[in-house]
Amino acid sequence: MTRIIMHGCNGKMGQVISTIVEESDDTTIVAGVDITNNIDNSYPVYSDINIVDIDADVIIDFSTPKAIPNLLNYAKSRKIPIVLCTTGLDNDQITMVNESSKEIAILLSANMSLGVNLLLNLVKKAARTLASANFDIEIIEKHHNQKIDAPSGTALAFADSINESLDNKYNYTYDRSTTRTKRDSKEIGIHAVRGGTIVGEHSIIFAGKDEVIELNHSALSKDIFAVGAVNAAKFLSEKSPGMYDMQNVIENN
16 A cells, blocks of 8 residues: 655645545545645645654655745655655755655656656657658647746646657747747747647647647546556555656666
8 A cells, every 4th residue: 555645635636646545546645735635635744744754655746836845845854755746846956856866766757647657658669760851840739727937837748759869969939029030950940839728738740841740638537647646656656766757667667
């Protein structure tokens, strides 16, 4: 039985994960952490992770970037691995995560969906084949109107995967409204759409002469991210210190 601390338990994703775990035979949430406590959970909820004194095998985090330093310090003090799902981390916070991975196992992923992480591999292969044939690369992401960060962490993950496969020769362009110049052949355009209740849609477009290839992923509910996070927690719970990602989870299945 994998014992989980749910960090950000009363947020939307925290509640979806709580439901998934309740229906599971091999995982349980032993404690939750959230600044609000207006939901009747089946486990104790604390407003500060530092007062959680319950044995756990892993922490799943769906909170906010500002909560990450405190979370890392707690996890290191108790040697508990973290599945870190919060997006929008700045460079200083990412550095803290990398340093903390020397002491505990951390799985960092911009998107917990197994489908998205499979698509990350597919876009690498497509980029290697099509970029040499002078195909332009554009990424469009769509999310609900409550999402704060833009572009999405997943869109950036697609761009980074493509760029790595092309020897990091490409630059990212987020806004073309301020300049009147032709598109550079070594750029990846990244565009964000916000509206309604869109769970998450990502399109990677390879546009060449007289043909267009498009790879798409659509999330129809938040359950896919919850299932991925729980699978990641089970995978990470017994791992030694280091940085992991969802590719490691996929390869382990």
